[in-house]
Amino acid sequence: MKLKLKEVELQLEQPTRPWQVIYGEGNTWIILRCRYKIPEKEISELGQLSVESINCQLLTKKDNMFLYNGKICLAASYRGDNNPPQSVVREGIVYDEQEARKQLSDTKWCPLQSEDQETKVSGGSIFPSQLYFEPSQSASREDSGFSIWQIELPWQGWLLGGKLEGQPEIVVAHLGQIGLRTLLCEILLRLPAEDSKDQESMRPNNNSYLVSEEAAFIVPGQFLTEVVGSTVQRAFFQLKPERKTALEMEYWARVYLIFLGSNTSGEKILTAWGLIANKIKIPYNQHNLMPVFIGNIKQEKITLVRVSEQKVVVKAQTIISIEEKAPQQKAIPAECIAPLSENNEDRHGLAVSSLDILAYRPRPGQKWQNKKEKSGKAVSPQRKVMTIKFSP
C-alpha cells in the first residue's frame, strides 16, 4: 500500500537586500544581493562574473555557535550602449495620449490604489540573466568596450553546530539586468559546520535512533528550476510514552527551502519556509519508569527531489539520542548576574547562595523613593541664588 505523502505549502520569503541569512543545524546559508545603476548609459550586453577574493574570520564563539564574518570581492563586466535610441515614438501613441487625457480628467477611483490581484506568473524576460555555479576565480578583463563593476560584499553570520569546515562555499552566483541600466548581483554562500560532536555517541545504538522523515513541499506561484538546499530548525520537543514499546516525539520544525526560481523576476535565488507540526515514533524499548530527555539531534542526510515546477520532496534522516538524565543546564551568563553585596545577605538577613542569583531588579518606585529621601536632606549644589538690588 502506498501511503500519501504529507504535503506542506511553503510561504515565499521576500528577498531582502543586502543580505539574508538562514540558519540551520550544521549549515548557514547567506544570500548577498546588490544593485548597481549605471549612470547615463543603457546596458547592451552582460559579460562575465568572476570572484576576485573571498575571506573569512572567526569573530567569537559561544557554546556550539561560531560567529564568522568576511568579504567577497567580485568583478562583473557589462557593455554599455553608447548610442541609445534617439526617437522611439510610434504613431499609435496618439491614442494612448488621448486615452490618458480622458482618464486623467475623470475623478473616479484610480486603480493604482486598489489591492493587488493574484500573483502574476509572466513569461520570459527581455533582460538577460546569467547563473554561475562555479564562478571563475580570476577576473577576466574582457575586450575593450566592456566596463567592470567592482563588487564588495561583506557578510557576517553565526554557524550552529560546529566550526566552519574549510572556507565559505559559493554555491551559486547570479548576474542579471533588472531594468534598462540596472545590474543585480546575487551570491549564495554556504557555511558548512564540521562535525565536532562525538561520532560514537551519534551513531545509532541503544540510545540513539535513526529517524526518517519525508514530506512534499509546494511553493505556490513559483517555478522551481533547481533546489539548492534546505535547512531545518526544530523546537518545542515533547516526549510521551506510547504503549510501552515506543516513544512519541512531538515537535515543531521550521523548514527552509533555498531554490532557484525560473520566472522573470530580478531575484533568482529565493527562499521559502513552512512551519510543520511533526509527530514521530521512536522505538524505545527500555522500559524505564522515569521520564527521558532528548539529547543530541544530528541531521544525517537530506535528499531533495524536484517533482514538478512547484513541488519538492524532502527526505531527511536524523539521529536522535535519548538520555535518561536531564541535559546539563547552561551556566547563567555573567551579564545577567547583579553584583553581590559585600556580606552576601539580602534585606531579610538571609544568605544568598550563588545558585539563587537572578538578574537585579529594583522594586517598583524605588528609584523615586531614593530621590525623595535625598532631596529632603541637602540643597542641591547646582541651585543658583540671584540677588537683585534696586538702587534709588
Added chain:
Amino acid sequence: MKTGEEAIADIAAAFYLTAKEIVNKSGAWQVTTADGDVMLKEYQGDLTKLQDRLSWYYYLRENGVWAVPELLHTEKQGLIKKAGNSYYYAWHKSQGEPFSGHNEDHLVAVVSAMAKLHSRAVNYEEKKRATEIIEWQWPIQVQARLRDLLFFAHKMADKRLADDFQKVFLENFDFIYDQGQEAVQKIILANCKESCQDQFIHLVTSFLPEDIFVKENQAFFSPNIVWTRGPKVQDLAGFLRNYVGLHGWNLELTYRLIQLYQEHNPLCMAEKFLLLSLMRFPARFWLYSCQYQKQDKSVSELTSKLIDLIYEIRLRDHCLDKLDSLLSEDE
C-alpha cells in the same frame, strides 16, 4: 427588428440622404450617397451642453471659420436627429490628404488652423460670458495622480519584482516622479485659479489622425461636437504631446509651432507656464500603470510601451528645459 445599417439608413434619410452603402469607421458611420460620402455620428457628450456646443459651432461657421465642415440640416431644419435615446449629426466628409504626424507641413497647418479657431473662440467667450461655469480640476487631478503613482511605487518596492514592467517602472520612477513634480511647480507658477479660469474656451480636444484632413496646406477638423472647455493651451499642449515626439522632440520645431500659434494668440507668462506643465506631466506613464494594475493588456506590450515612453520622456525633458528658457526670454 432593424439591423444597425437599416437604422442608420433611416437616420440618414432624415438628413435627405439616400444611402448606397453604409460602413462603420472608428465610431462614425460613413454613408455613401450619389453626392459623395457623408459622415454620421452619434453625440456622446452631456445632453445639457448640446445646445451650447451647437451654438458655438454655428458661430464658427457664421464667422467664416472653414476649418470645421458645415453640419447637414434635418428635414425639420435642425442639426440633430433624435433616434430613440440617441442623437445624430451629419456632415460631408472632408476631401483632402489624410493627416500624417510625420509631415512637418501638416503640423504647421494644424497649429495654424487651431490658432485661428481659438482666436474666434476667445471672441465668442467674450460675447457669451458665463454661459457655463466649470471647475477646472487639472491642478487637483495632477497632484492626486502623482500621489497614486507614489503609492503604487511604494507598494511595488515592498514586494519582489514580478516582471519586466515592474523592473522598468521602479528603475525610472524617481525621474518620472520628478517630471510630475515639475509639472505641479509650473501650475503653481501659472496661478491657474486666478489667471486661467476666465480664459476658458471651447477646445478642439481630439487630434486623432482620422479626425484631421489637410488640403492645400489648410487643416480641417472633424466636427467633434463634444467640444470640452478649458484653457486654450490645453489644445496646443495636447497636439504637441501627440506629434512632436515623432520628430524626436525637436526643439526648433516645437518652438516654431508655438511661435506660429502666438502669431494669432499671444500667450501670457501664466499660459506659458501652464503649457509647459501640461506638456511635461507624465500622463501616459500613469495610464500604463493603471492598465498594468487592471491587467487590461499583456505585460510584454506594456513593458515595451513603457520603455519607449522612458526614452521619449528623456528627450522631452531635454526639449522642455530649453523651451522654458526660450519662452522666458521672449517675455
